[in-house]
Amino acid sequence: MNRITDILGIKYPIIQAPMSWVTSAELVAAVSNAGGMGTLGPNAGHHTVANGPVESAERLRTEIKKTRELTDKPFGVNYFPPAVDSGESPYGEAQLKVLIEEKVKILVVVGVANEKDIKRLKGLGFIIIFRELQPTVSGAKAAEKAGADIIVATGFDEGGSTPHIPIGTMTIVPMIVDAVSIPVMATGGISDKRGVNAAFALGAEGVYLGTRFIASVESPAHENAKQDIVKHGTEDLLLLPTGRGGYWRATPHSVALEAQNAIDKQENSNFSKIGNLKTAMLDGQLEEGINTVSSGIQFIKEIKTCAEIVNELMADFISAN
Numbered sequence: 542m543n544r545i546t547d548i549l550g551i552k553y554p555i556i557q558a559p560m561s562w563v564t565s566a567e568l569v570a571a572v573s574n575a576g577g578m579g580t581l582g583p584n585a586g587h588h589t590v591a592n593g594p595v596e597s598a599e600r601l602r603t604e605i606k607k608t609r610e611l612t613d614k615p616f617g618v619n620y621f622p623p624a625v626d627s628g629e630s631p632y633g634e635a636q637l638k639v640l641i642e643e644k645v646k647i648l649v650v651v652g653v654a655n656e657k658d659i660k661r662l663k664g665l666g667f668i669i670i671f672r673e674l675q676p677t678v679s680g681a682k683a684a685e686k687a688g689a690d691i692i693v694a695t696g697f698d699e700g701g702s703t704p705h706i707p708i709g710t711m712t713i714v715p716m717i718v719d720a721v722s723i724p725v726m727a728t729g730g731i732s733d734k735r736g737v738n739a740a741f742a743l744g745a746e747g748v749y750l751g752t753r754f755i756a757s758v759e760s761p762a763h764e765n766a767k768q769d770i771v772k773h774g775t776e777d778l779l780l781l782p783t784g785r786g787g788y789w790r791a792t793p794h795s796v797a798l799e800a801q802n803a804i805d806k807q808e809n810s811n812f813s814k815i816g817n818l819k820t821a822m823l824d825g826q827l828e829e830g831i832n833t834v835s836s837g838i839q840f841i842k843e844i845k846t847c848a849e850i851v852n853e854l855m856a857d858f859i860s861a862n
């Protein structure tokens with residue numbers, strides 16, 4: 542037991558991170574039933590783009606209900622608050638209404654460290670796990686001051702779109718640990734027991750994993766995308782600009798290779814296709830989109846169940862507690 546298991550009411554301080562398109566009630570419940578905490582991400586459980594904010598929020602309601610049918614353990618939901626004071630986001634507001642109505646307890650809030658947003662969510666009674674997209678010491682302090690319960694420190698090693706500034710997990714975790722008194726979770730490139738133990742050695746009190754759980758039996762990711770993770774190692778990965786400052790780290794298939802080629806030749810390229818992770822990861826058309834994963838894929842050799850992953854990665858925490 543530690544502060545994270547106490548705050549979240551879970552057995553082991555390991556969270557399955559929210560990921561667009563590749564989460565579902567089945568994945569989330571499997572991680573929560575294994576003693577960690579699963580998190581529903583954007584488009585969880587769905588294969589088509591929602592028709593506007595209301596449909597998107599109602600789909601989330603369905604997935605929350607489905608998750609509750611599969612587990613009585615705590616789980617989280619991803620929430621992106623409106624950016625700073627730029628006004629209300631219709632998606633955010635419709636989603637928040639559902640989160641309140643469905644009495645969701647734990648939010649994984651991802652974005653900028655805006656005190657007003659965090660205070661508002663705290664005032665609504667949520668437990669808040671806050672992950673700053675571009676992690677900073679000042680942002681972590683601001684989130685703590687505003688009432689966040691747990692901070693996630695993201696290293697550049699992560700899958701999905703990376704932070705803009707390339708600070709690795711080994712550095713960002715102790716930077717944030719030194720800055721705040723609330724517990725910190727480490728994320729970015731952690732995929733085996735050694736990574737988990739290293740995160741604890743750096744002062745983190747828990748780990749937050751995306752890529753490792755994509756390659757799980759219960760993940761809704763397409764089998765092609767799962768096998769692609771098993772098949773490739775870290776040296777195969779390409780790092781491509783998102784166009785918004787960060788990067789996508791992707792396995793070497795047509796869309797990523799063409800983009801890399803254009804960069805090498807200093808040609809203008811249409812990078813919009815790079816962001817298409819649904820086509821590759823959920824629909825399995827690896828040459829039509831990107832399979833974006835962490836630098837930790839080197840150590841993913843087999844598709845295992847979430848229970849096997851949790852028990853294997855948390856083995857030393859379990860025996861010490």
Ligand SMILES: Cc1cc2nc3c(=O)[nH]c(=O)nc-3n(C[C@H](O)[C@H](O)[C@H](O)COP(=O)(O)O)c2cc1C
Nearest residue numbers: 558559560561651699700701729730750751752835
């Ligand atoms: C395919 C993919 C999609 C992601 N989509 C989201 C998202 O929608 N919301 C979010 O907060 N983070 C998203 N992330 C980031 C993860 O929540 C998490 O920070 C990251 O996967 C952790 O790093 P790891 O992959 O090295 O374990 C995504 C990551 C991946 C790999």
